[in-house]
Amino acid sequence: MSQSLTALVTGASRGIGRGIARELARLGWNVAVNYAGNAPAAEECRTLCEQTSPHAANARFITYQADIALREDRARLLEAVVGEFGWIDLLVNNACVAPLVRKDMLEMDEASYDRLMAINAKGPFFLTQAVANFWLSKSQQLRDREPKPMIVNISSVSAYAPGINRGEYCISKAALSMLTPLFAVRLAEHGINVYEIRPGVVKTDMTSVVAAKYDQWITDGLTPIKRWGTPEDVGRAVAAIAEGRFPFSTGEVFNVDGGFHIRRL
Numbered sequence: 001m002s003q004s005l006t007a008l009v010t011g012a013s014r015g016i017g018r019g020i021a022r023e024l025a026r027l028g029w030n031v032a033v034n035y036a037g038n039a040p041a042a043e044e045c046r047t048l049c050e051q052t053s054p055h056a057a058n059a060r061f062i063t064y065q066a067d068i069a070l071r072e073d074r075a076r077l078l079e080a081v082v083g084e085f086g087w088i089d090l091l092v093n094n095a096c097v098a099p100l101v102r103k104d105m106l107e108m109d110e111a112s113y114d115r116l117m118a119i120n121a122k123g124p125f126f127l128t129q130a131v132a133n134f135w136l137s138k139s140q141q142l143r144d145r146e147p148k149p150m151i152v153n154i155s156s157v158s159a160y161a162p163g164i165n166r167g168e169y170c171i172s173k174a175a176l177s178m179l180t181p182l183f184a185v186r187l188a189e190h191g192i193n194v195y196e197i198r199p200g201v202v203k204t205d206m207t208s209v210v211a212a213k214y215d216q217w218i219t220d221g222l223t224p225i226k227r228w229g230t231p232e233d234v235g236r237a238v239a240a241i242a243e244g245r246f247p248f249s250t251g252e253v254f255n256v257d258g259g260f261h262i263r264r265l
Contacts (some may be wrong), residue, residue: 004058005147006030006085007242008077010068010127011095013041015204016154018048019231021093023239025049025061032081032088033063034095060085068095068123078130087138087148090242091131093124093176094154098169098206105167113168121174124153125179132187147244148191153180154234157200157257177253184251193250197237200257202229223258 007024010015013035021031022045031049035042042063049061049166051263081088097119099112127215128151135142135149141177158170159177177196184194200223201207201214218226237256255261 004030004085005089005242006081006087007090007092007175008034008081008088008131009092009094010034010124012092013038013045013063015206015248016199016202016231016234017092017094018045019235020094020154020238021045021049021061021234021235023050023232023235023238024090024242025053025059027239027242028053028055028059029090029242030060030085031062032085033061034066034068034077035063036065036067036095039063039065062088065120068127069118070123071126074123074130076136082134087141087145088131088149090150090152091128092152092154092238093128093179094165095100095123096120096154096156096172099166102165105164108167113171116168116172117175120169121179124176128179128183131232132183132192135192136190142190148193150192151183151187151194152238152241153177153194153196154238155180155196155198155253157198157255157260159198161260178195180253181251188250193246195241195246195249195251196253197234198253198255198261199234200229200255200260202231202234204231223239223260224262224264225258227258229256229258238246 005027009021012021024031033045045062046061050056066073074235155177156173159173180196234256247260
C-alpha cells in the first residue's frame with residue numbers, strides 16, 4: 001500500500017464482522033474492531049487479524065467498545081478511532097442483533113422491536129452521519145486523499161424476504177438497506193461511494209439456533225449453491241470493494257447469498 005488505510009468495522013468481534021476484519025487485514029489494512037460487550041471475542045479477532053495481515057509489523061488492529069445504539073458511544077467511538085488513526089477510509093456498518101426470543105409477529109413486543117431498530121438501523125444511520133460529517137469537515141484532506149473513503153452496509157436477505165417469527169429483524173434490515181441509496185445520493189458529489197452487501201444464510205452464532213432447519217432447507221434447494229455461507233464469503237466481498245474495484249458504482253447491492261435472490265419456476 002502506498003499509504004496506510006484504515007477501516008472501522010462495527011460488530012467485528014464475532015461472526016460476519018470478524019470475517020470482514022480478517023479479510024481487510026489480509027489486504028494490509030488497519031482495522032478498528034468495534035464490539036458492544038464481548039471483550040475476549042474482540043481481542044481474539046484482533047489477534048487473528050495480526051496473524052492474517054501480511055504487514056503485521058506495520059498494520060494496527062485495535063479494539064473499541066461502543067454500543068452503536070447510544071449517541072454518546074458513537075461519538076466516543078469516532079473520536080477514539082480518529083484520534084488513533086487520523087482518518088477512516090472505510091466504514092463497515094455490520095453490527096446487528098437478532099431477537100432474544102423469536103415470536104410470531106402477532107405476539108412481538110415493543111421492547112424487542114425497539115432494541116433491534118436501535119442497534120440494526122438507528123445506530124448505523126447516525127454513525128454514518130457522524131463519519132460523513134467528519135469527512136466533509138476535513139474538506140482539503142478529503143479532496144487530496146486517494147482513494148476516497150467508502151461506506152459498506154451489511155444488510156440481509158431478510159430486508160426483502162419476510163420471516164414472520166422475527167418480523168422486527170426483517171424491518172430493521174429493510175431500514176438499514178435504505179441507508180445505502182440515501183447516503184449514496186447525498187455523498188456522491190464528494191466522491192464517497194456507498195455499497196451494500198446482502199448476505200444470505202451464513203453460519204454464525206446468530207444462525208446456530210436454527211442450524212438444523214437451515215441444513216434441511218439447503219438440502220431441499222433453498223439456494224442454487226447448496227451450502228451455508230461463511231463470514232469469509234462476506235469478508236471477501238467487502239475486500240473487493242475496499243480494493244476500489246467498483247469506482248463507477250454507488251448505491252449498489254451485492255448479493256452474497258448462494259443465489260437465494262434468484263426467482264425460479
